[in-house]
Amino acid sequence: MGICVRCGNQRDPASQSCPHCGAGSAQPAPPPLAVVPFVETPGPPTNSPASWPPPVSTSQVPGPKPQSSVGAKLRQLFTRPPGYQNVFVWLVTGMLRNPRGLIAALLTTWFNLPAAVMLGGVGMVVGGIAGFAGGAFGGHNQAQSLAENIPLLSTLFGSALLQGGGILGMLVGIAAGAIGGFLVGLLLPWLFLAAASPAEGIGRFLGQLLVAGLCGVLYTIYGIAAEGWRLRILEGARPPSRRERALIEPILQDCARRMGLASVPKLMMSDDRSINAAAGSRHIIVNRGFLEQFQYETEPLAGVLCHELTHWRNADAISSFFIRGVALPLYLSYTVCSWLLQMTRGTIAFIILFITWPIIVSIRYVLMPLQAAGCRAAEYRADQGAVFAGHREGIRQVLIKIQDTFDGAATGWDLAILATHPASELRLDRLEEPGVEYTLPDADGPIAPTPVLITGSLARD
Secondary structure (H helix, E strand, O other): OEEEOOOOOEEOOOOOOOOOOOOOOEEEOOOOOOOOOOOOOOOOOOOOHHHOOOOOOHHHOOOOOOOOOHHHHHHHHOOOOOOOOOHHHHHHHHHOOOHHHHHHHHHHHHOOHHHHHHHHHHHHHHHHHHHHHHHHHHHHHHHHHHOOOOHHHHHHHHHHHHHHHHHHHHHHHHHHHHHHHHHHHHHHHHHHHHHHOHHHHHHHHHHHHHHHHHHHHHHHHHHHHOHHHHHHHOOOOEOOOHHHHHHHHHHHHHHHHHOOOOOOOEEEEEOOOOOOEEEOOOEEEEEHHHHHHOOOOHHHHHHHHHHHHHHHHOOHHHHHHHHHHHOHHHHHHHHHHHHHHHHOOHHHHHHHHHHHHHHHHHHHHHHHHHHHHHHHHHHHHHHHHHHHOOOHHHHHHHHHHOOOOOOOOOOHHHHHHHOOOOOHHHHHHHOOOOOOOOOOOOOOOOOOOOOOOOOOHHHHO
16 A cells, blocks of 8 residues: 555555546655664653663563573562662561561571460469469468457458459460460470570570571572562462553653662563552562552552562562562461361361460461561552652552551551551651641542432322
């Protein structure tokens, strides 16, 4: 086909005239434009979407094909964020990023915490019974000795001390038994071992640390190497389409440039309609639900991408891998216990709970709260990464619209203690710009539903 030089419409080159305007000469169609790879040049950051650089595709850059050696594949698997001297520094930095969670993982899994919790529970029950009996009968005998010659007064004192003394003794016994049993379970094995052979006690202690660290390192390596497979197979992530790549990758590259990052993690998409995005050790995942919620606007997307890039740069995913690896035996036991409790009912469920409650308590009331506290601190740092990149308004728009928790918390304990994300309103407090007044309600907040008044025909008549 040709193109008419007068009207620009397509026409048959063999025809003597254009069927649209009657012109008598034709111009051949121009060849398709060649794709030129983008080379980034330094310049001041800008908020204009038109100035964002187009995505760079390595398939468009001419050159020799990369070697498919084992070493090249390993280097690709363990590609680290910029700023780390080597892979070792990257891993160690991430492993020590959440010290509270790491200490909790060591104590709960490798230093007798479930046994201490069990003995503390047993001591609480035994101490409560013994304290009630001692307080009740001891108070009754004391009342009789004080008022032996006054029958009525002896009866009143005896009844009061029998009840009050029993309750007071039970409370003291519960506290003493719980603390004593917990300390016995936590320290007695080590005290016996140290008394028998101090060198063996120190060796056992160091050996526990070594095994815990080895479990954490192996699980971290597995988590990094298998992250892409896990995201695709278990969570349904996929590569972005051409249109998704054209929308997101220029913004991602601009955010990285603003943050001083010379490279970006691999972008993946999820068709999940929940409003979320996440960063792994080598990937950033954006849900379709997030794009749809914000109607593909660029500023909220830039804010959340800066947030996730900060997580990636700070190696927060490495921290989660390492803590879970250190506590892997206990986490596996907790998973099995939870599954058995869900699958059983009645007496069998009670027996399973009676046997496994120390593991559940150690995970839900010691390990998870301390690990979640470190995760909440990481979320505040990631929000500041968006501010540093100049997208304060973008991350604020996201938090204003998404007021629900990201953790799916079902109880107050889950919401206040186990949540890995702080409340959106508290995060908004830390994102306020000095000198700017922020009031409620927010202009970008969710629209309140219109009240509907239902009336009957009698009311209308």
